[in-house]
Amino acid sequence: MRVRIFDTTLRDGEQTPGVALTPEKKLSIAKRLDDLGVDVIEAGFPIVSEGEQQGIKLITKANLSAEICGLARTSKKDIDAAIDCGLNYIHTFIATSDIHLQYKLKMTRDEVLAKAIEAVEYGKAHGLQVEFSAEDATRSDREFLKRVFSEVAKAGADRIDIPDTVGYSTPQYMAQITKDAIAASKLPISVHCHNDFGLAVANAISGIQAGAQCAHVTINGIGERAGNASLEEFVMALQCLPFEQKWETGIKTKLLYETSRYVSNLVGIAVQPNKAIVGENAFGHESGIHTHGILSNPLTYEPISPELVGRTRWMQVGKHAGIHGVSAMLEEYGVKPNEGQLRLILDKVKAIGDQGKQITDVELLSIANEILGEHAIKRIVQLTGFSVSTGIGTMPYAFVKINIDGTDYIGTDYGVGPVDAALNAIQKITGEISKVRVKEYKLDSISGGSAALCEVTIKVEDAIGNMSSAKSIGEDIVITSVQAMIDGINRIMLKKTLKQKKIGS
Numbered sequence: 001m002r003v004r005i006f007d008t009t010l011r012d013g014e015q016t017p018g019v020a021l022t023p024e025k026k027l028s029i030a031k032r033l034d035d036l037g038v039d040v041i042e043a044g045f046p047i048v049s050e051g052e053q054q055g056i057k058l059i060t061k062a063n064l065s066a067e068i069c070g071l072a073r074t075s076k077k078d079i080d081a082a083i084d085c086g087l088n089y090i091h092t093f094i095a096t097s098d099i100h101l102q103y104k105l106k107m108t109r110d111e112v113l114a115k116a117i118e119a120v121e122y123g124k125a126h127g128l129q130v131e132f133s134a135e136d137a138t139r140s141d142r143e144f145l146k147r148v149f150s151e152v153a154k155a156g157a158d159r160i161d162i163p164d165t166v167g168y169s170t171p172q173y174m175a176q177i178t179k180d181a182i183a184a185s186k187l188p189i190s191v192h193c194h195n196d197f198g199l200a201v202a203n204a205i206s207g208i209q210a211g212a213q214c215a216h217v218t219i220n221g222i223g224e225r226a227g228n229a230s231l232e233e234f235v236m237a238l239q240c241l242p243f244e245q246k247w248e249t250g251i252k253t254k255l256l257y258e259t260s261r262y263v264s265n266l267v268g269i270a271v272q273p274n275k276a277i278v279g280e281n282a283f284g285h286e287s288g289i290h291t292h293g294i295l296s297n298p299l300t301y302e303p304i305s306p307e308l309v310g311r312t313r314w315m316q317v318g319k320h321a322g323i324h325g326v327s328a329m330l331e332e333y334g335v336k337p338n339e340g341q342l343r344l345i346l347d348k349v350k351a352i353g354d355q356g357k358q359i360t361d362v363e364l365l366s367i368a369n370e371i372l373g374e375h376a377i378k379r380i381v382q383l384t385g386f387s388v389s390t391g392i393g394t395m396p397y398a399f400v401k402i403n404i405d406g407t408d409y410i411g412t413d414y415g416v417g418p419v420d421a422a423l424n425a426i427q428k429i430t431g432e433i434s435k436v437r438v439k440e441y442k443l444d445s446i447s448g449g450s451a452a453l454c455e456v457t458i459k460v461e462d463a464i465g466n467m468s469s470a471k472s473i474g475e476d477i478v479i480t481s482v483q484a485m486i487d488g489i490n491r492i493m494l495k496k497t498l499k500q501k502k503i504g505s
């Protein structure tokens with residue numbers, strides 16, 4: 001069965017505490033959602049502000065394939081504002097739980113029902129597609145909820161949505177009231193689940209199993225409080241888990257990671273590392289037993305292939321490392337020690353790991369260099385020229401010249417400081433060639449005083465999630481940062497070149 005994906009990143013997602021998007025940013029996210037293949041984009045809540053209306057208008061005029069919807073309370077002025085934005089699809093809601101009736105709306109059940117019917121009729125009279133939500137449905141009286149659904153259906157609603165507004169439902173209860181809603185309304189049902197108890201996706205799936213056709217979801221699960229059901233988890237679970245029934249969505253799953261990162265950057269909310277599907281660690285491995293398993297067959301410790309969601313797996317070594325993992329990591333950089341050398345490298349890795357330290361690929365490679373006693377790592381990227389200017393009353397500006405595999409490139413850029421300007425200039429060059437960007441930057445001072453040594457650790461990432469970290473130590477903060485960056489880029493490009501060779505051979 002085809003499941004309809006109603007994305008509310010731009011409405012409920014934008015109601016995340018601390019998030020507010022400009023109209024232009026809303027439009028750019030809407031375009032990404034459209035590319036991803038969502039069926040509906042809830043573009044916003046027109047009545048809230050002028051800026052919100054501008055954003056929604058930009059989206060309704062953008063000629064997207066997805067249906068565009070806007071939120072409205074059950075009041076004429078809210079619905080008029082939606083019409084004014086060029087919307088022909090509204091999601092209108094009124095609370096039905098006694099808690100909301102008593103403390104928020106100060107209305108009786110009959111008054112609420114009358115408001116709901118009036119709004120649906122008003123929307124239909126204006127030619128709109130109307131999806132009706134009974135806010136706080138899961139804490140509403142079950143008989144009253146059935147009555148509301150049946151009456152709004154008679155009033156002409158096109159769809160019914162069941163919001164688990166405070167994430168209070170269990171999967172079992174979600175299934176029961178979904179069945180109630182189908183029986184009472186005979187309309188297509190949506191479920192809108194919140195994650196207050198970490199059950200949003202489970203509840204949404206339970207609704208689908210009980211006959212709902214649509215789920216309201218957001219990218220990265222953003223939304224009020226603990227957020228909404230996350231689009232990427234919901235879609236991948238439906239597609240990959242062993243359900244008796246087969247489900248399909250219109251989502252191009254290979255774009256999931258890219259879209260997640262794009263939204264995270266624009267809304268300014270980082271994705272937790274252990275988040276399913278899109279978190280940094282979701283396809284990362286450290287323990288020796290796991291890396292060994294992965295190397296013989298990824299299915300041993302990965303439920304799905306990372307490529308399916310537009311990612312690549314990564315491995316790192318630490319105190320749990322085994323010989324296979326270390327060997328595989330070195331091979332990624334074209335370093336091939338013999339068995340004895342490999343043992344010595346592993347001993348050192350474990351000794352450092354036992355001190356509680358993380359061993360990035362940079363340390364692993366320097367250990368390998370030490371033991372192999374030669375410069376085992378090839379340099380594809382070399383810094384051949386660099387200057388930076390900074391001061392008061394002038395914007396920090398950098399010039400860099402880089403040689404990549406025999407070709408010279410020049411980049412210049414400004415920044416908030418000399419380090420930023422230098423890294424921006426480098427990214428201008430490498431961004432074009434391999435979409436490399438700085439993911440993390442850390443600066444430490446090793447000793448005191450103005451002539452102290454500094455240590456810069458940089459983590460860089462390319463478009464498909466290949467990551468590499470590099471560390472550089474020096475006296476000059478700017479030059480040390482530039483060197484770390486160039487090292488990191490060198491490793492990513494080395495990985496890519498070797499991968500391409502493998503595919504070619």
Ligand code: MN
Pocket residue numbers: 012163165192194223224
């Ligand atoms: Mn919500």
